[in-house]
Amino acid sequence: MPRSWLADLRARFGGGREEAGLGILAFEAAAAMSRLVSLDRAMSDVEVRRLRADALRAEGVARATSTDQPLLLRLACGELVADLDRAAATAARLGARCCHRAAPSSFLHDFDRVYAEAKRGNGLARLDAAVGFYRGAAKRFRKMERHVAATARLYAEMDTLGELEASERRMVQWMRHSGPIPAQQPAPASAKRQQQAAEPSEKLMRELRSQRQKVRRLMESSLWSAAAHKVSKLLAKSVLAVLARISIAFGANVPGLPVLTVGRAWAIRRTSGPLQPAASPAAAIRHSAPIFRQKDTAFSASDSIKPPASTVGGSGMELRYANVIVSAEKVLRELWPAIHSDEMDAGMDLSKRDELYKMLPVTIREAVKARLRESWKGQAVDEAAAAASMDAVDRTLRWLAPMAHDTVRWHDERSMERAQRFSMRPRVLMVQTLHFADRHKAEDAIVEVLIGLSCVCWYDDERRRPADWDEDD
Template structure:
């Protein structure tokens, strides 16, 4: 967490209370709300619609097949591993809250052990009666949605209150250094106007009242044992959904047999049998060895990409930005080839930005490829159009992976808009994270070389008109 955020939370804890007891969560409400938002996101990600979309679209996308893998079983393991890793983090928050409880169900005080046993498949029958986590699942998730919304509003209003209080401190400091403000003659109609600072004081009082109201209606004032119990049941419900959806394809998942009272199959049934991996893109092959596939889920808490992938180099966000910039530049060049009306300065600026973000290896490869292709290459409108079409075709499958990469990083940022997001998140398997680095770099180089030809032709075509001026 950034230093500024830590100091802000420390100030809130000092002014409003640390929380965590059965009287109310207090400052821990924000951690609980973030974990709840992740649970709701996981719950939505495991709906029938989202699971079908994952299998039919995301894992069978052309880009994934070309530069990551065509092995659907392996891709499912990666997707499942990330989902379980996210669930582990939410379960950790539930366990920490449960350990602080003075009252509540006994299993809350030792929820980390209960969760570990559930992951091993040792789901005790007593959980069906003493915990009751299989009943009222939809109602619990709707309740968590309301808690997250209310706590997110509290977070925003506390932030606004902190800004107003900072303004008050600056005004007080200014008064101490400047002395009292001399009275100014004013028309009779303005004599009732507020003195400097009174408006700020009114805003402060109003904001403090708003914060107090939101505290009462959010997780801030909910007892820890109630929050922990709600989250613990939801964690086990999500684990059951994951097991039912992926259990037939992911070694190591608990094979949970729905016991009496469970209704998960009505809303999220098991996946259909895996399709044959022979029906794949002909020019693609898996980049992972068999032994790596077998350990994918067992290492779900820290999925590490092999050394030959982009994720291992930590360059996935940078490569994604290059691809997105290439898309933008291509869209700008398409009408320019057939038109004299183009903002040359803007296009040159975009090209310069794209060039500056290129890693040295990509930059050198593009230069070498251009020198190799430059000799004797015919350059006319037909050749440029063919080059543009080739770039466009490559970006149709590279682009979605790049956009998913940017989205994945944005969704896991600490920004307020993302901290309490409850929509289904992008998965690493959809991004450039597990993509073969050499294949991806070769594709990016081809795109950049094609764009260079297009831009060069357009520059040459316009040059005589520039010289005439």
């Protein structure tokens, strides 16, 4: 959506007055609500069990990142709290905009301080209240779901309106450049063009009127027209509810989170309880990839999810490595039927092999070349060697490819596309991706995959070469 068009929306549709509602800030509020709903769903019984039993115990996580469950829980919790921090910041900004007459309570005007105190464990009575009335919390989250859906529709219809108005401007400009038609001796070609232009112009104007009416109706039924103090209050209470749920689930293993003594009814109905038994604070962190160290400080989301330079994420290569792995998986899928087929015509598209090669970073490309010269110099690749290489590649990709796919999905889910901006589904966590993976281990695995694929490709080329020679003769 063009910025100039967005800047003009408030004046055109009456969003400039405070009493008219949030106006253009409705999209920021909807994005915060979608994030809160996503976090609430991520803390459901099903998602918590999946995180504990599957995601954090996946083979790829154990091989490339760590086997230390408290550490992995800390990383997962850090990302969840970081997402919650962003939603809390939006609630604080909206609360600060509320007039004191509409929202006399300091709860909204000073929500940034209230939230910071709650994270430090102060004001536990407020957090207990946020989760104690679980039925009210569930009702608030359902209300936010409706708000997000309505505002997402408004955003889409505004996009459509912007496109129609751009078409109208182009039409007007074309009409001006075409010039008037002389009244005495009309030019047949010009008259025909004017007549042809008039029909789509009238159709365009009808579409514009209809689209503007649709946008106005959606503005009235979405967050655009909602009172700022009501929206900020809804966000603030929901932020505290999510913080409380995260504290109940992770508090036993993440030092620094507030410790709550909520009623058993809420804990039984709304969570699966602590993820792990409480660990001794003096317990040493043991894991397969020595890239993190436990800190004896208060929990900080930003510090806990900042990857060291020794990780793939610390080098900024996680998405590129993920794309290489996904492409290697596609090459393997095409090579598999080719190698196991007796027909010489069966094979893969060689352009995909070239694309994979061009994707490789220089370091990995040089490592593959060196290993190939060392391993296969002067050796013939027969069917048995190709089959063994293919099996080895398949075994590696079974644990490496899921991390690559999760990495791609993680980046897609945090893009600014409309479909992702207002998505309310639970998101992939960085701990499931290549972000925290040890860089040397990830690179070694990628090199092994590429060497195995090279062996299979050599055999595929060799087995079809005699047929090519016969055709040349």
